[in-house]
Amino acid sequence: MTRPADDLLATARQALIRVRHETPLVQCLTNQVVSNFTANVLLALGAAPAMVDIHEEAGPFARAASGVLVNLGTPHAEQRAAMTEAVASASRAGTPWVLDPVAIGSLPVRTALAHRLAAQGPAVVRGNASEIIALAGTGGGGRGVDATDEVESAAAAAGTLARATGAVVAVSGPVDLLTDGERTVRVTNGDPLLTRVTGGGCALGAVLAAFAPPAEPSPASDGDRLAAAVAAVTVYTVAAEVAAEHSTGPGSFAVAFLDALYGLDEETLEKRAAISWA
Ligand SMILES: Nc1ncnc2c1ncn2[C@@H]1O[C@H](COP(=O)(O)OP(=O)(O)O)[C@@H](O)[C@H]1O
Numbered sequence: 001m002t003r004p005a006d007d008l009l010a011t012a013r014q015a016l017i018r019v020r021h022e023t024p025l026v027q028c029l030t031n032q033v034v035s036n037f038t039a040n041v042l043l044a045l046g047a048a049p050a051m052v053d054i055h056e057e058a059g060p061f062a063r064a065a066s067g068v069l070v071n072l073g074t075p076h077a078e079q080r081a082a083m084t085e086a087v088a089s090a091s092r093a094g095t096p097w098v099l100d101p102v103a104i105g106s107l108p109v110r111t112a113l114a115h116r117l118a119a120q121g122p123a124v125v126r127g128n129a130s131e132i133i134a135l136a137g138t139g140g141g142g143r144g145v146d147a148t149d150e151v152e153s154a155a156a157a158a159g160t161l162a163r164a165t166g167a168v169v170a171v172s173g174p175v176d177l178l179t180d181g182e183r184t185v186r187v188t189n190g191d192p193l194l195t196r197v198t199g200g201g202c203a204l205g206a207v208l209a210a211f212a213p214p215a216e217p218s219p220a221s222d223g224d225r226l227a228a229a230v231a232a233v234t235v236y237t238v239a240a241e242v243a244a245e246h247s248t249g250p251g252s253f254a255v256a257f258l259d260a261l262y263g264l265d266e267e268t269l270e271k272r273a274a275i276s277w278a
């Protein structure tokens with residue numbers, strides 16, 4: 001069923017309120033480059049980060065967490081074991097988890113792991129266009145962690161991947177495209193400075209985990225996983241726009257971005273959000 005974009009905006013407002021009120025506990029199994037930035041982004045938003053990524057802790061923790069991020073940016077052996085354990089446990093417990101298949105395609109270890117994990121029921125898969133195309137099996141990946149494909153060229157792959165995995169697929173880029181395999185939404189907020197700070201994409205994966213609705217719908221969330229993911233992307237990219245207006249380059253942007261996530265009010269979100277159905 002298609003909902004009006006106004007309804008998505010209302011969901012985004014509600015979701016922001018819910019995150020700030022409920023302080024979701026977000027378990028991050030993420031890469032060593034962006035770990036600190038990711039934790040700060042979650043804290044600024046009002047969520048509670050926990051980088052619990054070792055074997056024999058990751059599984060039990062995933063049962064209790066509100067959401068889990070599995071980001072394949074620097075997947076050393078112990079982290080791979082912890083990811084496998086966390087995903088199995090999250091899936092059993094109904095904890096929503098997000099897969100970010102960083103730099104898959106030509107790198108064999110993470111590519112095989114991404115395919116294995118994608119088959120285990122992620123709530124969301126987030127990546128740039130090249131990563132999504134590679135995970136869908138229709139392309140060879142990008143240039144390291146960067147995309148070499150345009151977002152629009154990943155639209156078909158995103159739909160295929162969403163239908164194959166049951167996940168909402170979020171393709172990041174100048175326009176963010178999100179689909180559950182039937183419905184597609186585009187968010188045209190954001191700022192290029194997000195690509196000049198390491199973690200601009202990876203931290204979004206953590207925010208998607210913070211916004212992912214609980215398995216059981218509650219009065220604060222209608223359980224629409226696509227709408228929740230759109231909310232996460234809109235909050236994140238509108239905050240980036242606000243931050244860019246107070247920045248002179250990547251360094252001041254990174255600081256201003258945390259401030260903008262912290263201070264983002266519903267009126268600004270409503271005024272700036274650029275959400276459309278495909
Ligand atoms: N040219 C751009 N203009 C505005 N926002 C952008 C642009 N490129 C990327 N973004 C934003 O930056 C975030 C990360 O995207 P991207 O850098 O493409 O992902 P990744 O880090 O996975 O390669 C997304 O939320 C997206 O909205």
Ligand SMILES: Cc1ncsc1CCOP(=O)(O)O
Binds near residue numbers: 073074197199202
């Ligand atoms: C540089 C780098 N190398 C491995 S993971 C990583 C971080 C990439 O983060 P993002 O794509 O979000 O900037």
